Amino acid sequence: MSNVDRRSELARTAGRNTISVHVGEGTRRTLHEDVLDGLTRPSKELPPKHLYDTYGSELFDRICELPEYYPTRTERAILTARADAIVATTGMAELVELGSGTAAKTRVLLDAGRRAGTLRRYVPFDVAEQMVRATAGALAEDYPGLDVHGIVGDFERHLAEIPPPEPGCPRVLAFLGGTIGNFLPGARRFLAELAALLGPDDFLLLGTDLVKDPDVLEAAYDDSAGVTAAFNLNVLTVLNRELGADFPVERFEHVAFFDPERRWIELRLRARRACTVRIPAIDLEVSFLRGEEIRTEISTKFTRQRLAGDYAAAGLELAEWLTDDEALFALTLARRRLPDR
Numbered sequence: 027m028s029n030v031d032r033r034s035e036l037a038r039t040a041g042r043n044t045i046s047v048h049v050g051e052g053t054r055r056t057l058h059e060d061v062l063d064g065l066t067r068p069s070k071e072l073p074p075k076h077l078y079d080t081y082g083s084e085l086f087d088r089i090c091e092l093p094e095y096y097p098t099r100t101e102r103a104i105l106t107a108r109a110d111a112i113v114a115t116t117g118m119a120e121l122v123e124l125g126s127g128t129a130a131k132t133r134v135l136l137d138a139g140r141r142a143g144t145l146r147r148y149v150p151f152d153v154a155e156q157m158v159r160a161t162a163g164a165l166a167e168d169y170p171g172l173d174v175h176g177i178v179g180d181f182e183r184h185l186a187e188i189p190p191p192e193p194g195c196p197r198v199l200a201f202l203g204g205t206i207g208n209f210l211p212g213a214r215r216f217l218a219e220l221a222a223l224l225g226p227d228d229f230l231l232l233g234t235d236l237v238k239d240p241d242v243l244e245a246a247y248d249d250s251a252g253v254t255a256a257f258n259l260n261v262l263t264v265l266n267r268e269l270g271a272d273f274p275v276e277r278f279e280h281v282a283f284f285d286p287e288r289r290w291i292e293l294r295l296r297a298r299r300a301c302t303v304r305i306p307a308i309d310l311e312v313s314f315l316r317g318e319e320i321r322t323e324i325s326t327k328f329t330r331q332r333l334a335g336d337y338a339a340a341g342l343e344l345a346e347w348l349t350d351d352e353a354l355f356a357l358t359l360a361r362r363r364l365p366d367r
């Protein structure tokens with residue numbers, strides 16, 4: 027083979043690995059705004075996306091391996107059992123994944139796409155830049171011929187940066203890990219934004235954690251090894267580093283409980299003692315009473331009925347409901363509701 031032939035051969039089989047970055051200065055502003063907004067309310071709160079700096083992402087990976095944290099292994103088991111069927115139903119030529127993280131479970135789908143010979147492009151989208159770069163790099167290497175286009179962005183602000191689908195390439199938009207549950211009460215609005223990204227031949231593949239015994243739920247968010255506590259507390263370290271704040275991290279403790287009325291797990295950080303914290307970057311001084319809490323995350327637990335209602339409100343319809351034997355977790359396929367279907 028001549029050199030020229032070899033080069034064109036490579037171009038044809040090697041796939042492309044591109045990364046576009048849409049966070050940076052703007053995102054730092056978001057952190058400023060989020061913290062100012064969240065910590066000056068009567069009930070203090072912080073939005074969850076700031077939990078995932080490099081160390082936070084590492085801790086989250088450890089959460090996924092914990093015996094108490096059943097969602098990851100359960101979702102993986104459902105994917106393993108159903109990936110070929112999902113690919114057959116959707117004709118998946120392109121997989122776009124929001125909050126892709128390390129994409130460990132996604133490989134099950136990528137393998138099925140490779141077996142079927144339909145898959146052309148994978149688009150991992152995550153706010154954690156190092157994670158997107160490492161994941162895109164590893165996948166481009168492990169899946170020769172696959173076009174990998176990583177996007178570093180905030181899915182609450184940069185969905186428009188997702189490249190348009192190629193004509194005749196059915197797209198699957200995946201949002202796994204139950205992350206949709208971290209949105210409520212805004213999940214319906216977010217689902218409607220996702221619906222707008224779907225063409226008539228495209229599918230949403232959504233992972234949702236299901237309502238179950240509160241003891242099982244609470245253990246999943248308050249493990250005996252303390253990894254979840256460290257993950258939750260890490261957000262204060264992020265504020266100390268990024269905003270020059272002086273949170274005495276050791277004076278706060280991790281709290282997780284199931285709210286049976288709202289059917290969500292609530293994660294909080296509680297001040298063990300009264301303290302005053304300075305946050306120079308936003309020129310703010312915040313006082314905490316002893317026992318005062320900051321809400322850092324909610325994780326909504328679904329039922330089939332609730333999800334069907336959320337889909338309908340977002341202009342989507344449930345196409346497939348895939349669950350495990352114990353009905354711990356559900357993966358669903360949904361499509362845009364079209365008048366003639």
Ligand code: SAH
Nearest residue numbers: 075078125126127152153154180181202203
């Ligand atoms: N999909 C993986 C990871 C879930 S953890 C799994 O199922 O295990 C949630 C992921 O979403 C993290 O990788 C985090 O960095 C990312 N994330 C959280 N908020 C985000 C936001 N606003 N925009 C983009 N990514 C976000």
Ligand code: TRP
Nearest residue numbers: 089203204205254258293323325
């Ligand atoms: N999406 C995950 C969930 O709701 C995120 C998560 C797991 C999480 N454990 C956590 C977020 C602990 C904050 C704290 O299950």
